[in-house]
Amino acid sequence: MPIDTSSIQQDLCTEQNLIHFNSAGASLMPKPVLDCQIQHLLLEAQIGGYEAAREKATAITAIYSSVATLINCEENEVALVENATIGWFSAFYSIDFKAGDKILTSESEYGSNYMSYLQLAREKEVVIEVIPSNSDGEVCVIALQKMLDKFVKLIAITHIPTNGGLVNPIIEIGKIAAANNILYLVDACQSVGQLPVDVKEIQCDFLSATSRKYLRGPRGAGFLYVRKAITKRLNPPLIDVRSATWCEIDSYQLRDDAKRFENWENNYAALLGMGCAIDYALHIGIDNIAAYNTILARYLRQSLAKLDGISLWDIGREQCAIVTFSMRGIESALVQTLLQKHDINVSCSQPSSTLIDAKIRKLPDLVRASVHYFNNYSQIDKLINVLKQFCHPTP
Numbered sequence: 434m435p436i437d438t439s440s441i442q443q444d445l446c447t448e449q450n451l452i453h454f455n456s457a458g459a460s461l462m463p464k465p466v467l468d469c470q471i472q473h474l475l476l477e478a479q480i481g482g483y484e485a486a487r488e489k490a491t492a493i494t495a496i497y498s499s500v501a502t503l504i505n506c507e508e509n510e511v512a513l514v515e516n517a518t519i520g521w522f523s524a525f526y527s528i529d530f531k532a533g534d535k536i537l538t539s540e541s542e543y544g545s546n547y548m549s550y551l552q553l554a555r556e557k558e559v560v561i562e563v564i565p566s567n568s569d570g571e572v573c574v575i576a577l578q579k580m581l582d583k584f585v586k587l588i589a590i591t592h593i594p595t596n597g598g599l600v601n602p603i604i605e606i607g608k609i610a611a612a613n614n615i616l617y618l619v620d621a622c623q624s625v626g627q628l629p630v631d632v633k634e635i636q637c638d639f640l641s642a643t644s645r646k647y648l649r650g651p652r653g654a655g656f657l658y659v660r661k662a663i664t665k666r667l668n669p670p671l672i673d674v675r676s677a678t679w680c681e682i683d684s685y686q687l688r689d690d691a692k693r694f695e696n697w698e699n700n701y702a703a704l705l706g707m708g709c710a711i712d713y714a715l716h717i718g719i720d721n722i723a724a725y726n727t728i729l730a731r732y733l734r735q736s737l738a739k740l741d742g743i744s745l746w747d748i749g750r751e752q753c754a755i756v757t758f759s760m761r762g763i764e765s766a767l768v769q770t771l772l773q774k775h776d777i778n779v780s781c782s783q784p785s786s787t788l789i790d791a792k793i794r795k796l797p798d799l800v801r802a803s804v805h806y807f808n809n810y811s812q813i814d815k816l817i818n819v820l821k822q823f824c825h826p827t828p
């Protein structure tokens with residue numbers, strides 16, 4: 434089913450001439466997502482925050498079912514959190530690592546995740562091993578298979594890295610993790626809302642995601658999936674009166690479901706906004722979104738490739754909607770500023786966000802133009818025309 438672009442355009446809250454190619458940073462919320470948050474904030478101001486949460490209890494419960502539908506899990510496998518990082522941390526630090534345990538990860542691992550491995554390597558003498566990429570730039574599953582031994586405790590992979598267009602083969606990796614009974618943590622921060630993400634198919638134990646990127650939800654919301662069968666083994670790094678019950682003076686009881694990873698206090702307007710954004714995406718159809726974005730990103734890459742003085746840095750067989758490039762003779766941060774003067778939003782991605790990949794591929798600071806289904810060809814043409822003005826042709 435093709436995407437109904439006119440209703441999507443009508444739901445945008447932006448000025449007409451603004452071109453937003455920054456969904457990998459924070460996307461644009463559609464009107465229903467904005468309205469649902471405003472209504473809840475108003476209700477909180479009118480009747481009180483706790484009372485508003487009680488009045489909207491059914492809608493708040495429905496957020497869990499929206500997430501469950503989106504990623505194909507059960508509602509009690511979902512924790513609602515403040516952002517992808519908190520979700521990921523809650524999962525990672527709940528694992529009972531011992532000295533000598535190994536973490537296998539990818540070359541394109543996200544900075545915050547990798548620094549957590551480093552922290553644990555320092556504090557608990559856990560061993561970090563980076564799975565080499567294959568010639569396409571994806572995690573090499575053959576190499577992964579050879580790296581397995583009895584010390585491997587966790588395979589942790591970023592599905593879509595923050596830059597570089599790459600989509601890692603998380604289903605193939607999941608088959609290996611499941612067959613060898615190894616915990617499997619997937620960072621789906623950039624992929625949820627962009628591509629179909631099905632935790633049963635991926636066979637992961639944990640999956641973290643954020644609201645504000647390809648889901649087009651508000652900032653300050655996210656979710657964590659935790660597979661039901663392992664929840665009771667996990668010891669969350671932080672507990673409060675939401676995740677556990679203080680039963681006796683000297684003891685507490687953790688919840689049995691994924692809510693053992695939640696906090697009591699929440700920004701319910703943001704969470705409701707995320708639920709609404711998920712329903713909005715599901716209504717359009719994630720397959721439709723993925724198909725549209727693939728075509729648009731391909732057009733952008735092809736158009737950029739025709740410009741003299743542009744280097745494209747994307748890798749992988751199946752490239753996603755995050756397009757990264759640099760311009761000869763102009764710092765990427767300056768390209769971002771110059772484009773903003775023409776009402777075109779892009780972002781700038783530094784090597785430190787994916788340092789291993791950046792060192793291996795000698796990545797400079799990159800311009801990241803991330804497209805989504807509310808963008809179109811003529812916006813890409815405008816970007817290209819503006820870039821042409823600053824291109825420094827081959828000497």
Ligand SMILES: Cc1ncc(COP(=O)(O)O)c(C=O)c1O
Pocket residue numbers: 457516517518519543591593594595620622623642643644655
């Ligand atoms: C791959 C990846 N993982 C995790 C994060 C962190 O997400 P959040 O800021 O919602 O915690 C980002 C943010 O850009 C990201 O690109």
